[in-house]
Amino acid sequence: MLIDGLQCGHFDRDVFNELRLADIGCVTVTCGFWEDTVESLDSLGRWRDLARENADLVGEARSATDIRAIVASGRTALLMGFQNSDLFQGRIRLVEMFAELGVRVVQLTYNNQNALGGSCYEEHDSGLARFGREVVREMNRAGMLVDLSHVGDRTTLDAIRHSEKPVAITHANPKRLFDHRRNKSDEVIRALSDQGGVIGCATYRNITGDDYCGSVEKWCEMVARTVDLAGIDHVAVGTDRSHNFVKRDYDWMRMGRWTRGVDLGASPPSRPGKAPPPDWLLQVRDIGKIEGGLAAVGFSQDEITALAHGNWLRLYAEVFGH
Known part of the structure; x- marks a missing residue:
């Protein structure tokens, strides 16, 4: 069994x-990027409808116990998440309210500076703002996981120090293995790791690189090198796999409503459109190859269990509750 962050x-x-x-x-799904409060509520409503219509295959989870029960029933658990904090619209009380509606994972910033802090693409990372500290504290209290994947390094370090619960980088890789602004420094x-958090290694080619996308064993070698940095208890899977996206979706994801120009997000100018999937991950079902790949590069069964789902489950229990 595998959990995708x-x-x-x-x-x-x-x-x-x-x-x-x-x-x-279990998989954390992205319910929004730039959406405001009402748009985010609409998105949650659509996700609930989708889960109900496919209740024989999936179920919405709000706790580690929910995940285990849904898995035991032969289905996939869905965790509701957002890749930006725009859903709160500057209102601290909305953190608790969205938590009550089932939102379990929120990234502090997406690709731009916002009221909480700096993103990985800003020239100067402001660090965690006063409002950001309040939101982190409220997310801790409400049982919502702080995601730092697209967040700038200074703001990320501030959030790790300020959070009273472990946090996550749900979908990124070490910068030393592939030098990209979306990836994370050794520091x-x-x-x-020292704070008890988890990094989910991504398969997105633009931040993984062609070499590590060449085979599942090569990608699992990247996971092994991440374990060398973070420790076996702090690494997991966060593929960043997208489904059924077309140009309109990529434009919204990258440019939202904030620019009249063109922004390529993580894409290099030589490859401005959709990034090709890893050579070994042409279909979603191919994610199932990961556990075999981890065994092939030398991980023991206990280590594979931790990487495949145990580390996420431990973190979810600490943050959401059992």
Whole structure:
């Protein structure tokens, strides 16, 4: 059984069937990027409808116990998440309210500076703002996981130090293995580990690189080198796999409403459109190859269990509750 720390896109019954074929026990889904409060509520409503319509394949989870029960029923658990904090719209009380609606994972910033702190793409990372400290504290209290994947390094370190509960980098890789602004420095990864957090290694080619995308064994070698940095208890899977995206979706994800120009997000100018999937991950069901790949590069069964789902489950229990 595998837990995927983040996927995005337009899920449908075909995707849910693929998740089952890959034996994915739980996945955090992206309910929004730049959406405001009302748009985020609409998104949650659509996700609830989708889960109800496919209740034989998936179920919404709000706790580690929910995840275990859904997995035991032969289905995939869905955790509701957002890749930005715009859903709160500057209102601290909305953190608790969205938690009550089932939101379990929120990234502090997406690709731009916001009221909480700096992003990985800003020239100067401001660090965690006063409002950001309040939101982190409120997320801790409400049982919501702080995600730092697209967050700038200074803001990330501030959030790790300020949070009273472990935090996550749900979908990124070590910068020393592939030098990209979306990836994380050794200092960040070690601080995350020291605080009890988890990094989910991504398969997104633009931040993983062609070499580590060449085979599942090569990607698992990257996981092994991440374990060397963070420790076996602090590394997991966060593929960042997208489903059924077209150009309009990529434009929204990268540019939202904040620019009239063109922004490529993590894409290099030589590859401005959709990044090709890893050579070994052409279908969603291929995620199921990961556990075999981990064994092939030398991980023991206990270590594979930790990487595949144990570390996420431990973190979820600490943050959401059992």
